[in-house]
Structures are given as structure tokens and as C-alpha cells.
Amino acid sequence: MSMDFGGLRAVDRLDLMIHRGEIVALIGPNGAGKTTFFNCITGLYTPTEGDIHIHPPGGGSKRINGLKPNRVTELGLARTFQNIRLFQQMTVLENVMIGRHCRLRSGIAGAVFRPPHTVSEERQAAMDSYRILEKIGLESFVNDLAKNLPYGAQRRLEIARALATEPFLLLLDEPAAGMNPHETHELDQLILRLRETENVSILLIEHDMKLVMSLSDRIYVMDYGRKIAEGAPGRIKNDPVVIKAYLGEEYVA
Amino acid sequence: MTPLIEIRKSVLVSIWFMFLTFPIMVIRVNTVENVVEWRWHNMIAIGAGSFLLSFVWRYMIRRKEQGIRRQREGAGPRLSIFQRIGQERRIFLPALTLLAVAVVVFPFLVSMYQVNIMTTAFMYIMLGLGLNIVVGVAGLLDLGYVAFYAVGAYTYALLNHHFGLNFWVCLPIGAALGAGFGILLGFPVLRLRGDYLAIVTLGFGEIIRLVLENWNEFSFGPSGISNIPRPGLFGVAFSLEAHARYIYFIVVALAVFTIFMVNRLQNSRIGRAWLALREDEIACQAMGVDKTRTKLTAFALGATWAGLAGVIFAAKTTFINPASFTIWESINILCIVVLGGMGSITGVVLGALVLVLLPEYLRAFAEYRILTFGVVLVLMMVFRPGGIVSNVRRTYQFEGPDSGDK
Structure with missing residues (x-):
């Protein structure tokens, strides 16, 4: 190549x-x-x-x-970046949930009407993301903003986010x-x-x-x-x- | 700081201001008697005024800096009054009910002029919330937003003129066309970001206006379209005053609908993707978010509300022409979003109310109206750069592996 x-x-x-x-x-x-x-x-x-x-x-x-x-x-295929590229203003959990994004399906109608399957999908996504954070050892930061994490934790969060894409x-x-x-x-x-x-x-x-x-x-x-x-x-x-x-x-x- | 230094600073400020305003405040050419008048008393007033105000100014700046320092020392950001109301259910529900009652009773207590102003304010709430999706949440600076507003207005005016379609039929069509034009604009600007995006959208807004102004056969040019019917209600005949109230309630209903929709969109998978797009476009793509789709939905869903508001605008004023859809209108709506607080729904609602109502009620100051307005804006940006309601984004709170919801 x-x-x-x-x-x-x-x-x-x-x-x-x-x-x-x-x-x-x-x-x-x-x-x-x-x-x-x-x-x-x-x-x-x-x-x-x-x-x-x-x-x-x-x-x-x-x-x-x-x-x-x-x-x-x-x-x-999922990647991390050399210079950390987290979503700074979003929480640790939300960062990982973005990783789940491509495995979820709910669209505009789901967002507006919130049918049961959208609600359960969102809940499931949050659960899955939390499990990933547990594996990486970041579960104590779950509701913190990504920018407030110590440097090493930010690097690990990048890995967690990548893992969320399966x-x-x-x-x-x-x-x-x-x-x-x-x-x-x-x-x-x-x-x-x-x-x-x-x-x-x-x-x-x-x-x-x-x-x-x-x-x-x-x-x-x-x-x-x-x-x-x-x-x-x-x-x-x-x-x-x-x-x-x-x-x-x-x-x- | 010792008082002596403070006083010296203020003296310098007042001298500087006296010098700056000298040509306009002191010298006046009296054209009747052909003499130059020297109004020295104005200079003294300005000197004294700026001397005192500079103390206030420095005091406020110091207070603001202390506030920031306190935050950094770990006291946590102070919750604004709106956040506190939102969090306490006990206060929140009665407050909301009270507000709802006030909004419903309002048009029966005041003059038609006031009702009309309020209607405009609620229209701008819709416009502000729509632009907030694009600018505040998805972080795409759109300076041509007024184009979608124009699309909505002309949709109703033209469909009514040619085919006699009524307001209620045109409302969804206007919204759909707004969304369609949103996507149309979205495609060419997909690759652009920041300043470049702003310039292209600015151009797009002007193109729509110029087309409307010059394509006489289509849009009747600068003379516009008049005699647009007001919205009907099963053929009930309204007096002028009743009609103003009727439109007021339509707009209130639509504004509430907008708040509901935008709130749900923001707290969803799509809303999350928009935020991520604003934070870091490349990382966002690498995490499997379809950039094209996410951007286009942001543009389309933002433009929808402008289309709706446009239809209402045409129905309310019964006359439209391209002069209503200039770049200043876009900037005004952008001001609402920035002043209110980017990404915050409460903020945008308050911003719309302030920016529409303030200039109206400042009419008492006659020629100083816009000046006062400008001063208020500058002060806002100095003391609350994040907007009226800043940084209140509701984050997805995880409450443990068993519950896991908001």
C-alpha cells in the first residue's frame, strides 16, 4: 500500500x-x-x-x-489518536456511548416519540458503556466531564470509546x-x-x-x-x- | 489597591472619555446663526459620569474574577437560579403552572399592541431554538438562517396566492420545504467548518433574498405579496383584536411544541452525535458516526422551525417582501442564541424574550434606544460570556448498574 x-x-x-x-x-x-x-x-x-x-x-x-x-x-476497526481526541465537554459515559452510536438504530422519530424500544436501547447502551468502563477501570469517573480526567485516564478512555464500537x-x-x-x-x-x-x-x-x-x-x-x-x-x-x-x-x- | 491609585485610574478614564466625546458632545455648529457653540457643561457631565462609572466597572470586574477563582478552588460552579428551579421539583412544577397561566391570561389583560409584541417574541423563540440546533448543539455557524424563514413565508404567500391553500395546509408544507432547503444548503457545505462555513451560509442567505427580490414573475419582486389571509378557524369570523389573540395562541402552542421537540432531540442518540460533532469532527467519524448524515439532519431539523415561523410571520403581518429577510435578521437570531446561552433551551427562550422585548420597551428612550441596547449587549458579553443561562447542558447521568437512566 x-x-x-x-x-x-x-x-x-x-x-x-x-x-x-x-x-x-x-x-x-x-x-x-x-x-x-x-x-x-x-x-x-x-x-x-x-x-x-x-x-x-x-x-x-x-x-x-x-x-x-x-x-x-x-x-x-476502531482506533485511538496520538494526540488525545476526546469529546471534552461530554461526560465519560457519553464519550463511550458515542462509540456505541454505530451499533444503535433509533432515529429522529425514535428521539421524538420515545417508543419503548428506543428507551430500552438507550438504557442498554448506557449499561454496555458502563460495563466497558468497568473493564478499563474508569467506572469511578462515569459522570465526570472528559476534560477533567487525569492524563492517563484520558488515554484509557480513548481505548474504552474505541472498544464500544465492537x-x-x-x-x-x-x-x-x-x-x-x-x-x-x-x-x-x-x-x-x-x-x-x-x-x-x-x-x-x-x-x-x-x-x-x-x-x-x-x-x-x-x-x-x-x-x-x-x-x-x-x-x-x-x-x-x-x-x-x-x-x-x-x-x- | 490603595484608594489613591484607584482615583488616579478613574481620572485617567474620565479624561479619555472627555477627549473621545469632545467632537460630538461639545462642539455644535448652529446653522441658524452660523456660529459654533461650545457646550462645556456636557464635557463636565461626561467627565463626572465616567469617573463614577469606572469605579463601578472595576468593582464588577473584580467580583467576576473572584467568582471564577472560587470556582477553580473547587467550590463547583454556582448553579444559576434557573438551574435551581429546574432541579427542585417542588418549585419547578408550580412555577411552570404559574408561567402557563400567565401566558394564557396575558392577551386578555393587555392591549393589542402588547399581544403583537409577545407574538413576535414567541416567533423568535421558535427561530432561536431552531438555530440553536445548528449553532449551539452541532456547532455549525450558520449566518444564512433567515433564508429558511423566507422560504416558509413565501411558501404560504405563494401557495395561497396561486392555489388558495389555507394556513393550516401550508404550515406543514412550509416546515417541509424549510427542511428541504436545509438539506440543499447542507450538501455543499459538508466539508466546511468554522469561518468558511459562516461565509458560505451567509452567501446562501443573500442568494435567496436576491432571488426573491429580482425574480418578479415568481415572487413579485421588491413590492412583495400583500393581502395574505390570517389563519382561519372553521370559517369563524374574527375581529382584528380577536385575530391577534388567536395568532398569539397558535404561536404559543407552536413554541411549546418546538421546545418539546428540541428538548427530546437534544437528549437522544442524534443529539449526542451532534454534540460529539461539535467537540471533534475527526474523532466523531472515527467512532462510527456518519458525519454527512448527522450534519444534514442538524441543518434540516434546524431549518424546519424557521420554515414554520416563516408561515406564521406571513399570516401575522399579511404582507411580506424580501426586505424582511436581510442578513440583519440572521444576526438578530444568532444574537438570541449567543446571548441566551449556546445549547441551552431555557437560555434561548430567555434570550429571545430579552432581544425582542427590550428594543420594544426601550422605545421610551427614543433615539437612545439602539445605543442602550448595544450597551446591554456589550455588558452581557463582558460579565456573562456564556450567555444568560450558560453551561446547563443536561448530561446523561448514570446512577449505577441497576437503574441507569436520567
């Missing part, structure tokens, strides 16, 4: 595969094109070349390039950025737990190498839009190409 902006090739024939239940990390120096790749997958950008295929648990295969972001989410693949863009070691460790446990209980595969972009190495089954390394290495954490750690990309030429020898 490739992505051009004008004359600039931000992602160059990147080829990436995630199997069911895997935790895959995408790493690389700043500006390597990792987030651009995320934006292509989730429909914010349309890739210039190449294809993105998904195989939802229900079976079948679907090509998703060029679909609108909300369609991609409906199909089961994804089979969760895309995390630097979930540990700005966290202290203790919070990072908690996040580590959380991600592993999610894989077990929620049946999701996870693709994450991360700079915290300790987290990446302990979590991921496989790692892809990008630099200048290209894939420069791929493999298990142990192999990547000692790969000269990767070390060169991160530290520069002279350290290799």
Missing part, C-alpha cells in the same frame, strides 16, 4: 499483515509514516495505491480502501505517550487482558520500546515510508538495519 501527498511519498509500498488475536507493533523514527498508515486504514485518507483487505470473524473478505471512516468503524481490530496510536512507568505497566496489562477477554487483534504504534518488546508478537519497522524490517521482538532488537535507522550510521560498527 502507498500514500502520496502531492510529490511526497509518505508511505511507500508498505505490506503489513495481522493475524487474528495477534498483537502487532508498528515502530519507526518520527515522520516515518506510521500515523499516515493508520489514517489510510481507518479511512481518513484514501491510499493512492494498493489494497486493504479485512477478514471479519464472521467470515468473508472485504476491500476497505476509500471507505468513509464511519463505515470502516462499522466493519470492526471492533475485531484495535488500532492504538501511541497509547503510552506521556505516561509514567507505573501507568505504562498498567497499560501493558490492560492490552494483554483485552486481547484475552475481548477477542481483538491489536495493532499499535509506540515509541516506548520496553512496552513494545514485552507486548508484541511481531514487530514491523518503518523508516521514510518503507518497511525496513519485520519479525519477532528478539530479532528486531538486534537487527542492524533497525539500529541504523534509529541511531544513525556510526553506531552500527
Whole structure:
């Protein structure tokens, strides 16, 4: 898959595969094109070349390039953002309920007349959202405004919101950025737990190498839009190409 | 601060004001006797006045800052009187009943002039609530809202002129056409945000007005359409006064209907999506909210109320022409929303009442009317930037895993 902006090739024939239940990390120096790749997958950008295929648990295969972001989410891909993008003025519960949005059906008529099924759907949505908050450990903040949450909790709320859309693949863009070691460790446990209980595969972009190495089954390394290495954490750690990309030429020898 | 510094500040302010108002308040050319009059006593009055007012001003600013500091220290935002009334059921229900009785009795106690003003105020409540959906809740700055108002008014006027359709038939048609034009405007501006959106909607509003002004065969141009019938009631003949009351009650009923509808819409899945759209468009899409649909419903549902209000406007004044639908009308409605408090229904209702009634009752001040009005607006924005009723959005309160409702 490739992505051009004008004359600039931000992602160059990147080829990436995630199997069911895997935790895959995408790493690389700043500006390597990792987030651009995320934006292509989730429909914010349309890739210039190449294809993105998904195989939802229900079976079948679907090509998703060029679909609108909300369609991609409906199909089961959910993401978080590198710079936190919560709905600041809404409560924690409402944030998660927005995630439920695409799984709910009530429309204008439902809003106005409030027939029983709309009322029960709303109640169910609130319940489901609360359960998700419990899993993530945010239930004590349920009625607080999102902007009043501590930083680490905001990051976790983003994950909760993404989970509410019932994804089979969760895309995390630097979930540990700005966290202290203790919070990072908690996040580590959380991600592993999610894989077990929620049946999701996870693709994450991360700079915290300790987290990446302990979590991921496989790692892809990008630099200048290209894939420069791929493999298990142990192999990547000692790969000269990767070390060169991160530290520069002279350290290799 | 020591009193001496305070006094020095006020002296500076008063000198500055005397200087600023010097040309208009002091110098006057007497054209009868061809002499220049120097009205020095005006200067003294202004100096003394601004000297005193500057003390009041600084006192108010300090009070406001203390209020903000208190909030930050964790005392929690002070509930406004309206919020307190809304929360206490014991006060809320009787207050509501009292208000309802007052609204019903009102037209029988006062002159026709007052009834007409009130009718206008209630029409602006509808307009304000409609625009509130677009601007206050969904966060899409729409400066061409008056176009939908015009669509409603011309729907009734033209359908009546050509086909003789009566008011009650045209009311839903006007609303539907308003919504239709809302979607029509929505499509081209889907990608726009903020300032750009404001400019395009502004242009749209002007296009509608210019079309109405210049397409003589269709809309009878600037001369407008007259002799639009007032709404009927099974052929009952009304006196002029009874008709004013009749329209008053129609508008009150529709305004209550609007409040009910808008309230339900805001507290629903759609309302939540609108809020999320206002907060963060990209995140909103990434969470599976259909941006196109959400925006279009906001535009359509907002425009519906303008269409309804337009039909009533035509029926009430019995004469319409494009001059009633200028950009100033849009800005006036926007003022209602901003002054009342973005996103708050109570706020918009109060804003509409203040903005329609204040200029009317300020007529006693004759030429100072608009000046006073402007001063009130500026003071409002300095001391209550969030509007009359700010920040009262009802959030979805979760009360535990077993009950889980509002």
C-alpha cells in the first residue's frame, strides 16, 4: 500500500499483515509514516495505491480502501489518536456511548416519540458503556466531564470509546505517550487482558520500546515510508538495519 | 489597591472619555446663526459620569474574577437560579403552572399592541431554538438562517396566492420545504467548518433574498405579496383584536411544541452525535458516526422551525417582501442564541424574550434606544460570556448498574 501527498511519498509500498488475536507493533523514527498508515486504514485518507483487505470473524473478505471512516468503524476497526481526541465537554459515559452510536438504530422519530424500544436501547447502551468502563477501570469517573480526567485516564478512555464500537481490530496510536512507568505497566496489562477477554487483534504504534518488546508478537519497522524490517521482538532488537535507522550510521560498527 | 491609585485610574478614564466625546458632545455648529457653540457643561457631565462609572466597572470586574477563582478552588460552579428551579421539583412544577397561566391570561389583560409584541417574541423563540440546533448543539455557524424563514413565508404567500391553500395546509408544507432547503444548503457545505462555513451560509442567505427580490414573475419582486389571509378557524369570523389573540395562541402552542421537540432531540442518540460533532469532527467519524448524515439532519431539523415561523410571520403581518429577510435578521437570531446561552433551551427562550422585548420597551428612550441596547449587549458579553443561562447542558447521568437512566 502507498500514500502520496502531492510529490511526497509518505508511505511507500508498505505490506503489513495481522493475524487474528495477534498483537502487532508498528515502530519507526518520527515522520516515518506510521500515523499516515493508520489514517489510510481507518479511512481518513484514501491510499493512492494498493489494497486493504479485512477478514471479519464472521467470515468473508472485504476491500476497505476509500471507505468513509464511519463505515470502516462499522466493519470492526476502531482506533485511538496520538494526540488525545476526546469529546471534552461530554461526560465519560457519553464519550463511550458515542462509540456505541454505530451499533444503535433509533432515529429522529425514535428521539421524538420515545417508543419503548428506543428507551430500552438507550438504557442498554448506557449499561454496555458502563460495563466497558468497568473493564478499563474508569467506572469511578462515569459522570465526570472528559476534560477533567487525569492524563492517563484520558488515554484509557480513548481505548474504552474505541472498544464500544465492537471492533475485531484495535488500532492504538501511541497509547503510552506521556505516561509514567507505573501507568505504562498498567497499560501493558490492560492490552494483554483485552486481547484475552475481548477477542481483538491489536495493532499499535509506540515509541516506548520496553512496552513494545514485552507486548508484541511481531514487530514491523518503518523508516521514510518503507518497511525496513519485520519479525519477532528478539530479532528486531538486534537487527542492524533497525539500529541504523534509529541511531544513525556510526553506531552500527 | 490603595484608594489613591484607584482615583488616579478613574481620572485617567474620565479624561479619555472627555477627549473621545469632545467632537460630538461639545462642539455644535448652529446653522441658524452660523456660529459654533461650545457646550462645556456636557464635557463636565461626561467627565463626572465616567469617573463614577469606572469605579463601578472595576468593582464588577473584580467580583467576576473572584467568582471564577472560587470556582477553580473547587467550590463547583454556582448553579444559576434557573438551574435551581429546574432541579427542585417542588418549585419547578408550580412555577411552570404559574408561567402557563400567565401566558394564557396575558392577551386578555393587555392591549393589542402588547399581544403583537409577545407574538413576535414567541416567533423568535421558535427561530432561536431552531438555530440553536445548528449553532449551539452541532456547532455549525450558520449566518444564512433567515433564508429558511423566507422560504416558509413565501411558501404560504405563494401557495395561497396561486392555489388558495389555507394556513393550516401550508404550515406543514412550509416546515417541509424549510427542511428541504436545509438539506440543499447542507450538501455543499459538508466539508466546511468554522469561518468558511459562516461565509458560505451567509452567501446562501443573500442568494435567496436576491432571488426573491429580482425574480418578479415568481415572487413579485421588491413590492412583495400583500393581502395574505390570517389563519382561519372553521370559517369563524374574527375581529382584528380577536385575530391577534388567536395568532398569539397558535404561536404559543407552536413554541411549546418546538421546545418539546428540541428538548427530546437534544437528549437522544442524534443529539449526542451532534454534540460529539461539535467537540471533534475527526474523532466523531472515527467512532462510527456518519458525519454527512448527522450534519444534514442538524441543518434540516434546524431549518424546519424557521420554515414554520416563516408561515406564521406571513399570516401575522399579511404582507411580506424580501426586505424582511436581510442578513440583519440572521444576526438578530444568532444574537438570541449567543446571548441566551449556546445549547441551552431555557437560555434561548430567555434570550429571545430579552432581544425582542427590550428594543420594544426601550422605545421610551427614543433615539437612545439602539445605543442602550448595544450597551446591554456589550455588558452581557463582558460579565456573562456564556450567555444568560450558560453551561446547563443536561448530561446523561448514570446512577449505577441497576437503574441507569436520567
